Amino acid sequence: MAPLGAPRRPVTPGLDPLALITGKFYFFCLLLTAVLSYTNGLPTRTERLISENDRYYSVEGQNGLIKCLLCPAGTYVAEHCTIPYTSGRCENCPEDTFSQYASGLPECLTCDICRDDQKETSSCIATKNTVCHCKKGTFCPPGQPCEICMPCTSRCPEDQVVKAPCNSTTDMHCSPPSSSTSTSDIVIACVVVSFIIIIIIIIVACVYQKKRSTDTGSKLFGKLTFHICCKENEDHNEAKGDLLQRDIILQFKEGIDRDTKEEIIPRLWPIIVRKVPIKEFSSLMHSLGLSQNEIESAKVDNPSNVNNQHSAMLQTWYQKGAFDINTLLKALRSLDMEKAAHDITDQLISEELYVPQIQQ
Incomplete structure (x- = not known):
């Protein structure tokens, strides 16, 4: 025991438990922050x-x-x-x-070679194909296979003026002059309005006649309006019949052997490719039973030519044993491409590749 009044020994302080826990928690936070920063910079599996x-x-x-x-x-x-x-x-x-x-x-x-009706605007190099444009005075609509440059319209109609000149991708655009309304325009407007008024009167009379038919005069008037309304329905039915007549069934000429048919079928591809809109071609192939893989394969095998891609899709459809020209025409009509179906039918008949089937 130290004598009274002697200085005490210094006491060495021990580790504070709270400070130790706080230090470990701080170190863990720093380590976790570093790991998250690193992983956030890494790409995902996709x-x-x-x-x-x-x-x-x-x-x-x-x-x-x-x-x-x-x-x-x-x-x-x-x-x-x-x-x-x-x-x-x-x-x-x-x-x-x-x-x-x-x-x-x-x-x-x-590299592509420009046709005689085109001019070369950019030569082919190792990293870029040749760029060809139609010569002056001709054009090709954009978004369509340019198999031939079409001549530009030389002049506008007498009552119109040039709004945009012809260039390599667009024909001359004409429209009426922007001046004040002419007398002929007023006359046309009056005729149209009068015609609309007459149609409205006939419709009102037809409705009125169905509700009321009391006296002889109204009966006579009813006969007149009934005749007009029925005549309109008959004209509509006739027009509908004409539309159905356009759904012609095609067949090969009688007496053609199998080998000749095999030679004719590949000649159909360019005609179909030209007539069907480019943006709708894949939809047509889907409706005919081609899978997405078969469509993509045709595109990969022909990377630089849309016409060849579409011809390859048709060839795949033919090789699957499902080819029938009438099936294709029916698919076009179901996809609201009636004009394409009509144009293809006309050209196949005009080139004598098919003939209309005689209705019994």
């Missing part, structure tokens, strides 16, 4: 798959499929890779060929 599809293509290796890096635009795959996720041997596209995007194609695509 993002990794999309990135791989944009950068790699699959090829058969010694132990199954492996992925190789795509060759850049302007080159083609001369030799596939042997080690996964590496590049094979890429070589530059030869003259008159091109590759616009990175790909795994074993050869470059052939």
Whole structure:
């Protein structure tokens, strides 16, 4: 025991339990923040798959499929890779060929050659195809296969003026002048209004006659209005009958053998491809029984030519044993493409590829 009045020894303080817990919790928060920051920067599985599809293509290796890096635009795959996720041997596209995007194609695509009715606005290079436009005085509507440049309209009708000149993609646009209304316009408007008033009077008379028919005069008037209304219905039925008559059933000429039919069928593809609107072609193929994979396969096999893509779809349909020209025409009508069905029917008959079936 220390003597009274002697200085005490300094006491060494122990670790504070609360401070120890607080320090560990703070360290855990810092570690968790670092891990979350790192994982948030990593791509998801879907993002990794999309990135791989944009950068790699699959090829058969010694132990199954492996992925190789795509060759850049302007080159083609001369030799596939042997080690996964590496590049094979890429070589530059030869003259008159091109590759616009990175790909795994074993050869470059052939450059287009402008037709006689076109002019070359951009030459073909290793990374871009030839660009052709119709020559001055001709045009091709956009969004359609340009098989021939059509001549521009040379002048507007007498009562119209040029609103937009003809260019390589659009014909001359004409419209009435923007001046004050002419006398002829007023006369036409009066005739139209008078005609509408007469129609309204006839309709009101028809309705009135159904409700009331009391005296002789009204009966006489009723006979007149009944005749007019019934005559209108008869005209409607006749028009409907004419429409049904347009649904012609086609058949091959009598006496044609199987080999001749096999030669005729491929000649139908260009006609169908020209007449069916481009944006509606895939819908038509779906309605005829082609799967989405079969449609996409036709597009992949013909990457630079829409006409060839659509011809390949028709060929696939034919090879499945489901081809029938009347089935195709019926599908067009069900998709509200009556004009395309009518034009195809007319051309097939005019070129004597088919004949109308004689109704019994």
